Amino acid sequence: MRRLKTREVRIGDLLLGNNHPVRIQTMTTTDTMDTIATVEQSIRCIEAGAELIRITAPSKKEAENLLNIKNELGKRGYHVPLVADIHFTPNAAEIAARIVEKVRVNPGNYVDKKKFEHFEYTDREYLDEIERIRERFTPLIRICKEHGTAMRIGTNHGSLSDRIMSRYGDTAMGMVESAMEFLRIARNEDYHNIVLSMKSSNPLVMVQAYRLLINHMTNEFGECYPLHLGVTEAGDGEDGRIKSAIGIGTLLEDGIGDTIRVSLTEDPEFEVPVCKDLVKRYTIHKNQKNIDKEILTVDSLPYSPFEFRRRDTIEINNIGRKHVPVVIADFMQEKPSKEMLHAIGYNYDVSLDKWHIRDAAADYIFSGDNQIDFALPGTLKVICNHNCWIETKDRQKYFPLYHGKTYFETTAHSPVLNFLSLDTNSDDAYDLLKKLKNEISVVLCLWSSHQYPMLSVRRFVIGLMKESIMLPVVLSVESGDSTIDEQLIHFSAEAGALLLDGIGDGIWLMNDPSKIKNQKVSGRTYLETKSNHQFLNNTSFSILQAVRARISKTEYISCPSCGRTLFDLQETTAKIRSVTHHLKGLKIAIMGCIVNGPGEMADADFGYVGSGVGKITLYRGKEIVKRNVDSAVAVDELINLLKESEAWIDP
Numbered sequence: 274m275r276r277l278k279t280r281e282v283r284i285g286d287l288l289l290g291n292n293h294p295v296r297i298q299t300m301t302t303t304d305t306m307d308t309i310a311t312v313e314q315s316i317r318c319i320e321a322g323a324e325l326i327r328i329t330a331p332s333k334k335e336a337e338n339l340l341n342i343k344n345e346l347g348k349r350g351y352h353v354p355l356v357a358d359i360h361f362t363p364n365a366a367e368i369a370a371r372i373v374e375k376v377r378v379n380p381g382n383y384v385d386k387k388k389f390e391h392f393e394y395t396d397r398e399y400l401d402e403i404e405r406i407r408e409r410f411t412p413l414i415r416i417c418k419e420h421g422t423a424m425r426i427g428t429n430h431g432s433l434s435d436r437i438m439s440r441y442g443d444t445a446m447g448m449v450e451s452a453m454e455f456l457r458i459a460r461n462e463d464y465h466n467i468v469l470s471m472k473s474s475n476p477l478v479m480v481q482a483y484r485l486l487i488n489h490m491t492n493e494f495g496e497c498y499p500l501h502l503g504v505t506e507a508g509d510g511e512d513g514r515i516k517s518a519i520g521i522g523t524l525l526e527d528g529i530g531d532t533i534r535v536s537l538t539e540d541p542e543f544e545v546p547v548c549k550d551l552v553k554r555y556t557i558h559k560n561q562k563n564i565d566k567e568i569l570t571v572d573s574l575p576y577s578p579f580e581f582r583r584r585d586t587i588e589i590n591n592i593g594r595k596h597v598p599v600v601i602a603d604f605m606q607e608k609p610s611k612e613m614l615h616a617i618g619y620n621y622d623v624s625l626d627k628w629h630i631r632d633a634a635a636d637y638i639f640s641g642d643n644q645i646d647f648a649l650p651g652t653l654k655v656i657c658n659h660n661c662w663i664e665t666k667d668r669q670k671y672f673p674l675y676h677g678k679t680y681f682e683t684t685a686h687s688p689v690l691n692f693l694s695l696d697t698n699s700d701d702a703y704d705l706l707k708k709l710k711n712e713i714s715v716v717l718c719l720w721s722s723h724q725y726p727m728l729s730v731r732r733f734v735i736g737l738m739k740e741s742i743m744l745p746v747v748l749s750v751e752s753g754d755s756t757i758d759e760q761l762i763h764f765s766a767e768a769g770a771l772l773l774d775g776i777g778d779g780i781w782l783m784n785d786p787s788k789i790k791n792q793k794v795s796g797r798t799y800l801e802t803k804s805n806h807q808f809l810n811n812t813s814f815s816i817l818q819a820v821r822a823r824i825s826k827t828e829y830i831s832c833p834s835c836g837r838t839l840f841d842l843q844e845t846t847a848k849i850r851s852v853t854h855h856l857k858g859l860k861i862a863i864m865g866c867i868v869n870g871p872g873e874m875a876d877a878d879f880g881y882v883g884s885g886v887g888k889i890t891l892y893r894g895k896e897i898v899k900r901n902v903d904s905a906v907a908v909d910e911l912i913n914l915l916k917e918s919e920a921w922i923d924p
């Protein structure tokens with residue numbers, strides 16, 4: 274796999290960029306003034322595999338205490354480079370840059386204070402503002418140069434300055450320009466020990482911003498600086514992993530990214546294994562020969578990688594065109610019973626002889642060679658192998674699946690809907706592609722036996738687009754990974770990357786549950802409480818929700834917490850989730866501090882933000898509605914706010 278070539282950056286003894294391995298990092302959540310707690314948490318992260326440790330330095334005293342932390346780590350034999358995380362306080366940055374190996378500045382708030390105000394700037398006024406930034410930022414650059422300190426210019430979608438917002442809005446372009454302004458100043462000082470990031474809680478915005486940044490750096494400087502990848506406020510558990518894997522995995526799939534951090538609302542040592550699982554998917558061992566075929570190159574893309582547009586398709590039954598992507602539940606290995614359908618969103622009430630259908634209910638089941646021997650709920654349809662389909666009587670409910678060229682070897686087709694499973698890495702894939710031109714009832718179920726299946730499937734879909742073949746595509750993704758975490762990451766990166774490029778009218782996840790050895794996610798034993806069908810169904814709907822293609826549940830945007838956090842974020846997130854999880858489509862942010870929280874909570878509908886010890890401030894969008902509520906009653910107050918805002922329904 275080819276990687277994007279970037280400049281080499283030195284962070285202490287660690288080299289980053291220029292094809293060095295993708296470095297793994299995390300951030301402490303302890304109070305920076307608590308030296309021992311911070312050192313001990315850092316050590317847990319280092320032992321887990323973190324190669325860089327970031328620590329918040331909200332003011333001068335925390336910046337100064339980084340020396341004690343560094344010395345204590347050194348005394349205990351740990352010399353991993355430290356990164357000071359700076360927001361709003363150039364003074365703290367200038368102290369930290371003399372102590373630690375790297376400082377992170379946020380161009381949205383390093384000089385500017387965000388007031389959520391809109392001003393119109395003339396070109397002259399805009400240039401004057403940039404000059405003001407130059408004056409305030411240059412001393413830090415000079416200190417970094419003198420001390421050999423690296424820097425991350427870390428843009429966050431949620432904390433763009435009012436100035437950038439006024440000119441570009443909260444767009445990917447605004448994020449890019451925000452970083453480029455700082456980068457130009459650094460280059461003018463001949464300072465290049467720089468890493469950049471473009472984080473957002475929305476993986477789509479994040480991916481577009483990184484791509485755009487690469488494009489702009491290449492056009493303006495003829496070279497790229499290393500990239501730190503991350504999805505902010507991803508949340509916890511499965512959803513946090515899925516969102517992170519979609520954003521980070523999509524870019525890694527394309528060889529983009531030099532260091533990654535997965536932000537979970539969990540202890541930071543739990544972030545590290547997720548990073549490792551993500552990175553190892555793209556690591557080719559030196560003695561491993563790549564036996565796969567080269568993926569055909571393309572001269573030009575038939576779609577823009579910088580803006581989302583769903584691929585145009587025809588509508589076949591309830592698939593394609595304007596329909597939300599369908600979910601196919603895989604029952605190839607076991608014949609489904611009424612009880613088993615509970616796992617995919619259908620509850621059978623024996624006393625009423627009725628089905629209750631949940632929001633996250635699969636649309637199709639694949640039953641292999643089996644017909645179903647009970648009456649199915651009205652909205653659920655069955656896909657079976659075409660030999661089995663020929664025997665079926667109910668042609669409204671059952672549809673055939675063909676494998677590769679077998680579709681063209683028979684005329685026994687459904688007049689309405691046929692599924693065609695195709696390995697895009699097979700020798701005849703592109704010959705079959707040409708034969709699809711006049712088909713009007715075929716939904717393609719695409720998968721690939723290539724080492725990098727996503728790239729192979731995407732290339733095939735580009736072929737469809739170039740031939741103007743508008744058949745819908747179901748993303749068929751199989752995982753043979755041995756842990757639940759690895760499977761979540763595999764499904765999310767493979768399917769999510771295509772969905773973010775507008776490709777995918779359905780999703781069909783498959784695995785062999787007997788191969789899963791480690792069934793834990795965040796210490797919870799997953800498959801003890803949920804069946805494998807439930808796992809695959811939840812993962813399918815969560816992926817579709819994370820790319821905002823199909824909304825089936827409440828969305829939580831929660832920060833990972835840091836030394837600024839003023840309450841137990843993990844416990845509070847769980848509490849809020851337990852009372853609001855039925856509010857489909859609502860976005861609720863749970864943020865640790867009032868300094869960065871409101872800016873970072875992106876497009877949340879409601880916000881629950883720590884504003885002092887034992888105090889919570891509640892937001893409706895960006896507007897403060899209840900200030901400094903006692904934390905003992907804050908969740909009840911949040912529910913009251915949802916009721917007042919007509920966003921509440923009884924569970």
Ligand code: SF4
Nearest residue numbers: 832834835865866870
């Ligand atoms: S929003 Fe959360 S992670 Fe960000 S600075 Fe505040 S407490 Fe720390």
